[in-house]
Amino acid sequence: MHENMLDLRDAIDANIVEGPRMSCGSYALITGVGGTAGRLIADEGVTGYYMPVNSRDGIVREIRRQIKHGADWIKVHVTGIVPRQAHKGELCVWTLEELQVICDTAHELHTPVMGHCRGAEATRRAAIAGFDLIFHATAIDDTALKEIVDRKIPIAPALTFQANMVDFGHKIGTAPELMKIFESEITDSIETMTEAHKAGVPLLCGSEAGFSLVPYGDWHYREMEVFVKYFGLTPLEAISCATRNGAIALKMEGKVGVIAPGYQADIICVTGQVDQDLSLLGDTDNITTVMIGGVEKNLAPLPERNNIPGWRLASIGQTRLTRAVALGEKQEPEAPNIEELH
Structure with missing residues (x-):
């Protein structure tokens, strides 16, 4: 199902349906450790958007299959979580040699590699192996x-x-204790992200959209605010991270992301x-015009969205955090708890 995005x-x-430019990955590669979902992920076969690969041949076979079906990127969960681990945070769950196999296989087929990396060793290995983008x-x-x-990188x-x-x-x-944990991930990143930016490392605006805290369509501007508030960028520098640097993720550097002669007219x-x-x-x-490739798009309001049945809330909250809820403009209905479902 995850490959439906390729279609x-x-x-x-x-031009069969209207939408944004898209550059897509397929199933995220994980080891038998199971990525960030641990034992919730099956040892073999697809679970959600994960695909376990457990050998060199398995790595090569899956990468070639994904590229055959049209993947623009190969995504790898370089870090994961295991029960009873002594190490704080996520663990690097791939060897350097395995990561190099991933990059060599993908790059031979002119396909870039991105990695989910939390932690020093995972990030170091991904960089040395040749990853093209690090999340x-x-x-x-x-x-x-x-x-x-x-x-x-x-x-x-x-x-x-x-x-x-x-x-x-x-x-x-x-829960307040959960809020404190996630706040520390931002504050602990201030020094390194600031140094990276000053050293000329491109920062891209990712959204992490899809969780109930970041429903699609509400928060795509928000990362720019994070860059300004925590990393010291100016608003224009942050906008450049979303536009000029965003072209990196689309594999369209030098073609979009800038209003200049020779670039496609993607303008808002x-x-x-x-x-x-x-x-x-x-x-x-506030958005009056949207153009993609010089073609103006229809901005007629969409029907109001309701909660999707079965929307995953887990332990991060009781309902979706839409922008209207955040601003106090609307009260979302709470999701039923487990007892109510039974």
Whole structure:
């Protein structure tokens, strides 16, 4: 099911349906450890968007299969969590040699590799192995940072989830101790992300969208606010991370992300001074025009969305954190608890 996005991307490109430019991965590669979901992930076969691979041949076979079916990127969960671990945070669950096999196989087929990395050793190995984009890169040390800086590997911190929990978690019933844990991931990253930016490492605006804390369509501007508040970027620098640097994720560097001769006209027009107030981008009423490739898009309001049956809330809150809920404009119905479901 996770590969349906490849079909959606192709349908958008063929003008069958309207949508944004998309550059897609397929199933995220994990080892038998199970990524960040541990024992919830089956030892073999697909679970959610994960695909376990447990040998060199398995790695090569799955990467080639994904590229055959149209994947633009190969994604790897370089870190994971195991029960009763002595190590704080996520563990690096791949050897350097395995990560090099991933990069060699994908790069031979002209396909870049991205990695979910939390922790110094995982980030260091991913950089040395040849990863093209690193997500998070939190809890890293000077050695890992140097490997990134030396290679100018782009980083997508994707801290909107954490920022929303810190600022608005109380509005959806998130436990205070959980809010404190996720706040530390942001504050502990300030020094390294600031240094990386100053050293010329491209920062990309990831959204972490899909969780109940970051429902699709509400928070795509939010990462820019995080960059300004915590990492010291100016609003225009943060916008550049979402536009010029966003072209890296689309594999369209030099083609989109900048308003200049020779670039495709992907443009939004916004009411107000966004170079002074990035929150203006969060209110769709302020967005007056959207163009993709010079073609203006229909901005007619979409029908109001309700909670999807079975929406996963886990322990992070009692309901979805839409922007309207965060601003106090709307009260979302609470999700039923387990007792109510039975």
